[in-house]
Amino acid sequence: MAKKIGQKTKTPMPTEDAAVRRHTFGEVALGYSAELAIQEAARCIECKNMPCIAGCPVEIDIPGFVRQVAAGDFDGAYHTLSLKNVLPAVCGRVCPQEDQCEQKCTLGVRFEPVAIGRLERFVADYAAAKSITNGAGVHPPTGRKVAIVGSGPAGLTAAADLAKLGHSVTMFEALHKPGGVLMYGIPEFRLPKSIVEREIDSLKRLGVDIRTNHVIGRTFTIDDLFNELGFEALFIGTGAGLPHFPKIPGINLVGIYSANEYLTRSNLMKAYRFPEHDTPIVRGKSVAVIGGGNTAMDSIRTALRLGAEHAYLVYRRSRDEMPARAEEVEHAQEEGVDIVLLAAPVALLGDDRSRVRTLRCVRMQLGEPDQSGRRSPVPIDGSEFDLDVDTVVFAVGQGANPLIRSTTPDLPTNKWGYIVADPDTGVTQKPGVFAGGDIVTGGATVISAMGAGRRAARAIDSYLTLIAKEQS
Amino acid sequence: MHTILSKETLAPDVVRFWIDAPPIARKRRPGQFVIIRISEQGERIPLTIADADPAAGTISLVVQGVGKSTKALNRMMPGEQILDVAGPLGQPTHIVPGMSICCIGGGIGTAVVYPIAAGVKAAGGTVTGIIGARTSDLIILSKELSAVADPCLITTDDGSVGRKGLVTDALKHLLDTGFAFDEVVAVGPLPMMRAVCDVTRPLGLKTVVSLNAIMVDGTGMCGGCRVSVNGEQKFVCVDGPEFDGHQVDFGELAARLRAYRDDEALALEQYTQRASV
Numbered sequence: 001m002a003k004k005i006g007q008k009t010k011t012p013m014p015t016e017d018a019a020v021r022r023h024t025f026g027e028v029a030l031g032y033s034a035e036l037a038i039q040e041a042a043r044c045i046e047c048k049n050m051p052c053i054a055g056c057p058v059e060i061d062i063p064g065f066v067r068q069v070a071a072g073d074f075d076g077a078y079h080t081l082s083l084k085n086v087l088p089a090v091c092g093r094v095c096p097q098e099d100q101c102e103q104k105c106t107l108g109v110r111f112e113p114v115a116i117g118r119l120e121r122f123v124a125d126y127a128a129a130k131s132i133t134n135g136a137g138v139h140p141p142t143g144r145k146v147a148i149v150g151s152g153p154a155g156l157t158a159a160a161d162l163a164k165l166g167h168s169v170t171m172f173e174a175l176h177k178p179g180g181v182l183m184y185g186i187p188e189f190r191l192p193k194s195i196v197e198r199e200i201d202s203l204k205r206l207g208v209d210i211r212t213n214h215v216i217g218r219t220f221t222i223d224d225l226f227n228e229l230g231f232e233a234l235f236i237g238t239g240a241g242l243p244h245f246p247k248i249p250g251i252n253l254v255g256i257y258s259a260n261e262y263l264t265r266s267n268l269m270k271a272y273r274f275p276e277h278d279t280p281i282v283r284g285k286s287v288a289v290i291g292g293g294n295t296a297m298d299s300i301r302t303a304l305r306l307g308a309e310h311a312y313l314v315y316r317r318s319r320d321e322m323p324a325r326a327e328e329v330e331h332a333q334e335e336g337v338d339i340v341l342l343a344a345p346v347a348l349l350g351d352d353r354s355r356v357r358t359l360r361c362v363r364m365q366l367g368e369p370d371q372s373g374r375r376s377p378v379p380i381d382g383s384e385f386d387l388d389v390d391t392v393v394f395a396v397g398q399g400a401n402p403l404i405r406s407t408t409p410d411l412p413t414n415k416w417g418y419i420v421a422d423p424d425t426g427v428t429q430k431p432g433v434f435a436g437g438d439i440v441t442g443g444a445t446v447i448s449a450m451g452a453g454r455r456a457a458r459a460i461d462s463y464l465t466l467i468a469k470e471q472s
Numbered sequence: 473m474h475t476i477l478s479k480e481t482l483a484p485d486v487v488r489f490w491i492d493a494p495p496i497a498r499k500r501r502p503g504q505f506v507i508i509r510i511s512e513q514g515e516r517i518p519l520t521i522a523d524a525d526p527a528a529g530t531i532s533l534v535v536q537g538v539g540k541s542t543k544a545l546n547r548m549m550p551g552e553q554i555l556d557v558a559g560p561l562g563q564p565t566h567i568v569p570g571m572s573i574c575c576i577g578g579g580i581g582t583a584v585v586y587p588i589a590a591g592v593k594a595a596g597g598t599v600t601g602i603i604g605a606r607t608s609d610l611i612i613l614s615k616e617l618s619a620v621a622d623p624c625l626i627t628t629d630d631g632s633v634g635r636k637g638l639v640t641d642a643l644k645h646l647l648d649t650g651f652a653f654d655e656v657v658a659v660g661p662l663p664m665m666r667a668v669c670d671v672t673r674p675l676g677l678k679t680v681v682s683l684n685a686i687m688v689d690g691t692g693m694c695g696g697c698r699v700s701v702n703g704e705q706k707f708v709c710v711d712g713p714e715f716d717g718h719q720v721d722f723g724e725l726a727a728r729l730r731a732y733r734d735d736e737a738l739a740l741e742q743y744t745q746r747a748s749v
Contacts, residue, residue, distance in 0.1 A: 213557060257695075353727065
């Protein structure tokens with residue numbers, strides 16, 4: 001029997017003041033206290049249908065953990081959460097809950113939904129502060145070996161699930177730190193790296209062997225993993241990882257970055273702490289970021305924190321079409337970002353040292369809808385205008401990194417280079433090879449990659465069980 | 473973690489290391505490089521694999537100490553560990569069995585050209601070598617290159633060893649005296665590679681250069697190492713590092729290589745002050 005409806009709006013999230021935070025890399029959302037968490041969890045009316053669970057790509061028992069928070073049983077809530085989510089502190093911060101669990105919330109039909117994301121983050125942070133580790137049981141060893149290629153959210157989830165099922169899991173990561181986009185893509189002020197490291201440590205405690213500086217396709221090919229290293233199944237979660245640059249004059253001037261490079265320098269290589277850390281980054285006074293997704297938001301807010309006095313976000317469609325989370329756009333505007341809508345770059349001009357100085361744009365109007373259903377932007381002739389900039393970051397989407405494809409000729413990819421894989425199981429057309437996340441779907445979210453990793457782990461487990469039966 | 477097994481000074485500020493890296497040593501082909509990092513605060517930098525011993529599981533890196541990272545690396549000693557080494561990266565040199573090439577190394581570029589020469593020789597080809605530097609102290613790997621390249625000419629700007637003049641003078645001399653090559657491979661400072669290409673372009677003599685763009689990941693995901701080749705965008709880390717020298721926009725690459733000049737100077741100054749304490 002559902003509870004009575006109490007508080008109709010979400011308990012507000014304590015937030016760092018915009019004037020302060022635009023200059024620091026500390027977290028913006030500061031997290032609930034225990035009292036605020038209990039207050040928010042008590043809003044759940046414990047409805048019969050529990051549609052929130054279906055809205056979660058990793059199938060967390062949401063009513064379960066929320067009920068435990070409401071009762072003050074935070075340890076129990078963490079146990080419930082970690083049964084299904086190996087990265088709860090990550091998801092609690094970066095999931096677009098408003099499009100997933102919270103969108104389905106019964107309370108949310110008439111009022112504001114339960115702030116499920118904020119509660120998830122509270123529980124995960126509580127557990128970390130108390131050093132509670134994931135106590136979920138691990139199956140006895142099966143003796144079967146699985147390789148996970150890529151240590152981003154898809155790979156981490158697949159690795160954790162397979163390790164819990166008793167398989168011997170080795171993860172290969174090209175960069176020097178695991179985490180993929182969690183480490184190099186999402187900034188410190190949205191997702192502290194110490195938190196990512198802590199979540200990944202829990203994987204190591206499950207027995208997952210993480211080998212960094214291993215570029216699969218180069219250090220070992222996919223076939224080497226089977227033939228030389230004896231793996232019986234493998235999951236490819238290498239991400240999108242091929243930046244798009246428009247073919248416009250001046251694209252190679254100094255001070256022009258892909259969002260991948262800009263964010264990797266800042267987040268993974270900590271260029272925001274140069275010269276204490278050795279990797280530099282151009283600290284523009286006037287920065288333009290091209291794009292309208294979360295990556296563009298991350299880029300422009302990073303630019304502010306690197307000392308930009310003017311920050312432009314240039315997006316070719318209107319506000320309604322921007323794919324970024326509303327919360328990120330609001331934070332950006334509070335921090336003083338100038339959002340230039342219905343505009344697109346046509347040229348970049350530089351000084352006598354080939355450093356970018358001008359971004360030339362043209363105004364756009366919206367025409368007929370394209371395949372994504374969004375109205376296509378069309379340039380308005382003669383409407384060019386210039387922005388004075390010294391740094392430009394392109395966050396206009398990514399393609400499929402060709403390294404695996406070009407070194408695995410018998411692994412079919414589609415015409416854009418993405419690996420062809422079954423969306424429910426991750427099965428590819430190469431036996432024993434499974435794939436999921438951005439390398440299959442194109443750029444998407446952390447949580448959808450995690451869902452793909454979970455589904456593939458299930459399929460890999462079945463596949464390995466089959467092999468075991470055939471061999472016995 | 474990769475142990476430094478041996479260290480040898482080849483020239484002022486130029487050090488050759490042999491380091492422990494079994495999977496890289498086994499997989500590596502001529503022309504490829506690694507990306508290394510020597511500390512938690514360190515930057516990622518590309519270095520050509522100058523040589524490898526697959527049986528021993530070791531690779532050789534020749535490092536010119538220019539800025540903070542390379543100078544700090546060159547102070548490391550055998551027994552110490554390099555934190556991160558990733559590779560082998562890049563497209564291997566395109567070697568046609570039996571091909572005849574002229575390998576030209578300028579300064580530290582000789583360390584890049586040497587493995588290519590060795591690879592061509594191993595594939596049954598013939599190699600003519602030219603090594604150039606400002607002065608005799610800066611000539612490196614002449615013994616190694618002479619073992620695979622015959623003849624192997626040496627040029628110095630000041631004439632302190634070999635012929636006085638530039639590598640392009642030696643190349644013109646070879647061509648004038650009837651040497652013919654399938655291609656020229658030239659690696660060295662940008663002005664040198666450009667000058668060689670200017671000599672070979674009117675002759676229609678294919679010239680391969682190896683580019684040293686600034687890199688971060690080295691796997692093609694950031695685009696920092698992008699160059700223009702025949703007007704098209706290429707990434708040095710995954711499409712290169714070798715390209716058709718006649719098509720490379722050297723001027724654009726030169727400008728991009730200066731992107732962090734002020735920061736590099738600051739880092740070097742601070743490092744030098746600390747190191748001298």
